[in-house]
Amino acid sequence: MSTQYATFHLAGHLFGVEVRRVQEVLTEQPRTPAPLAPRAVAGLINLRGQVVTALDLRRRLGMPDREEGKVAMNVVVRAAEEVWSLLVDSIGGVIEAADATFEPPPDTLSGPIRELIRGAYKLDDALLLVLDVDKALEIEGAVAAA
């Protein structure tokens, strides 16, 4: 058995989100900042008339900010009743990962990443970290303070 993941890169790591959760992938979009919002909320984008909240995954995962001038790609995902855009460094392909290679989060990971990762697939050339989308989108006061 295997599962399909849409993959993307973030600060040198390879991440994956289940393909069925991904609505589309977009290049950099103009964002309207949302003052007073938690730090990880990167603003709002216009997705063909729909207002979508963008989440800066680097910030959400406690990684250093993207270098000045580097564009962010949008991975648009469906959550319970909302549509969100995850800001990532670059987009990878769709990977079919064999369930047998799945493991719980490796011990080497710590901090927010560990909390928001469901586990990892040992691919031949890399480790595919599976993002827990729903958990990542639960941003409340804790992250706001971060």
Added chain:
Amino acid sequence: MDDMDEIVQEFLVESYENLDQLDSDLVALEQEPGSRELLASVFRTIHTIKGTSGFLAFSRLESVAHVGENLLARLRDGQLVMTPVTTDVLLRMVDTIRALLSSIEASHSEDGVEVAEVVAAIRAVLDGEQPVLPPAAGAGAEVPAEEPAPAAPAVEVAAPVEEAPAPAGPPADKPAAPAGEKASAVEASIRVDVELLESLVRQAGELVLARNQILQRAGALRDEDLTRACHRLNLVASEMQETVMRTRMQAIDHLWSKLPRVVRDLGNMLGRKIKLEMEGGDTELDRTLLEAVKDPLTHIVRNAVDHGIESPEVRRAAGKNEVGTLKLRAAHEGGQVVVEIRDDGKGIDPAVIGAKAVEKGLVTAAKLESLTPNDVLQFLFLPGFSTAAKVTNVSGRGVGMDVVKTNIERIGGSVDVESVVGHGTVWRLRIPLTLAIVPALTVECAGQRYAMPQVNLLELVSLDTERMSKAIEDVGGAKVYRLRGALLPLIRLEEALELKRPAEAEMPTNLVIAVLECDGRRFGLVVDRVLDTEEIVVKPLSGVLKAIGSYAGATILGDGRVSLILDVQSLARRTMRSDGIEHAAAAAAATTAATGEGQRLLVVGLGDNRRVAIPLDVVTRLEEFKTESIERVGRREVVRYRGEILPLVRLSHHLGGGSRGARSAGEVDAVPGVVYSARGRSVAIVVDEIVDIVAGQDARSDIDDAGLVGSAVIRDRVTELLDVRAAILAADPNFFTEQAQNELAEASKRLGV
């Protein structure tokens, strides 16, 4: 008269529909003469028509329906059996009824339709005789007059028939809209699935957005043809939007029509005598909003009957008319619909509410002290707050005013309450006309654009930096702008949203104050620039942004960028203490003399270098009174102010000190003063000098002098805290009593004002 027309129209529409059914039922009856079900259905239809026509005084219609009903009753009860003759007679009856309806629709009268023959024929059947039916072909007047056979030569047959129903007729929002060539009532109104309307409205909203974007782009292109096309698009889109909106509008009467019964039944049950008055029932509202308002409105009305209006004995004892009045009023007001529910009952006692709030742990007794009565009433809207001493089956079922408030706020409305003990209570619901499209003002602040609903906007004041530094008084953290003499508390959007300006950005040389009103309070929102007014479609926000509470939604502006919509109400609430400046209640003076935490004080100077502080929330306006407008009436002084006569007190006299230095009142042309208004009455307190406005201080000693409640150190100076109530009473001993009004009126008469 219009109401009557509407009833008649509804009756016509309903009857036409029923008659169509009747035709097929009667025909089916012939096949199945014994079907009680069919007979009962036919009977009901005719019965309804008879009843309504009697009520509307259409006597011919009634007489036909009446005999028809008799016949149908016999058939239904099995006393007569359907025969083809009976069917004929009944069908003829249906034709006659239809002819009568057409006549009523066309000329509002039944004249011209003969009914005697049909009535006689039905009677004959009832009496077991052979009816004499007029030949159907000759019954021109009895056949619906919809198709006057064109007696035109054959060659012209192809010419369009004038009477043909226009397929592109305007979507009639009311059945009663016979425009020129009137389509029959059935054609003029159709039933449409609400879902269909909703999606039309949504699409119209999107169309408006797309139009905005196109207009913006086209403006830059300077292409004449494109510009013309855009103009047309603009017009059509606006009109379409308006029309589509109208399809969803319904008169608030639809809700109100149920209330007389509610009030009557409840009143009887509780032994109250109540007169229900309704005004503005034709005010229209988006139907989804109407639906959302239904329960809150009913709840408030029940509440007014249960808790507001007293029993006749109590009312008599209080010298009131034993019949209580409950008045509903609806009206359009600045793009909103305001619905008022006013009773002349016992009112709500802030003391009782306050005590209850303390008991429930909603507020500490100390904090309560510093609240105005109006603030105290707001506890009614807190979850779990119910003042009913015992739970009755009328109200106090745990569904309280908090639910009312939540429901009304959910649709972008607001609810507030005012009450005077012994005189009654007014609940006021403010409801937006529609949710889908809102006229908004777009502003810029720190490089970002924000939209805010225009409903709240009163005016815009533009200030350059130089004037700004003078006009905005920034003391102790409380910023105020003096707008034509009235104090306007200010909120800087930049601070409220914690916006950061890029380091290299220049500070604006010009600021704009948007004067907003919300919940009856005014305040100024300071922004960098006003950009435009635009119609915006409100889009929902994700939960995490909604939770911030500063945004009412988002929208997409003409250039395709997203813009946040400011929640003016919560901005005001978050940034200001709830007692605004133009917002002081009568007894406030008594309770607010003690400074509460964060309370703002107006510091005034008196002679001998004295400083006195007055709570800002009892200051309605700051004024300069011309010395010549001050006059003596008996032993008291009054001042002419805005066409009124206000009782006046000189604070320096009241507090037993001399006026400043050697200057006597005669030497100055004008003196500064504070106007305090409550319940339509005002007094003026004259001081020597207005010094400052400061945030509340807690340092307080017990030095207590006549007319003062204590003192505090404000800005390194000992400042006395004025006992406002005493000062007001010094100006007008009857300010808090009934007689005052009369006395003032008399004084006015004497002075010829």
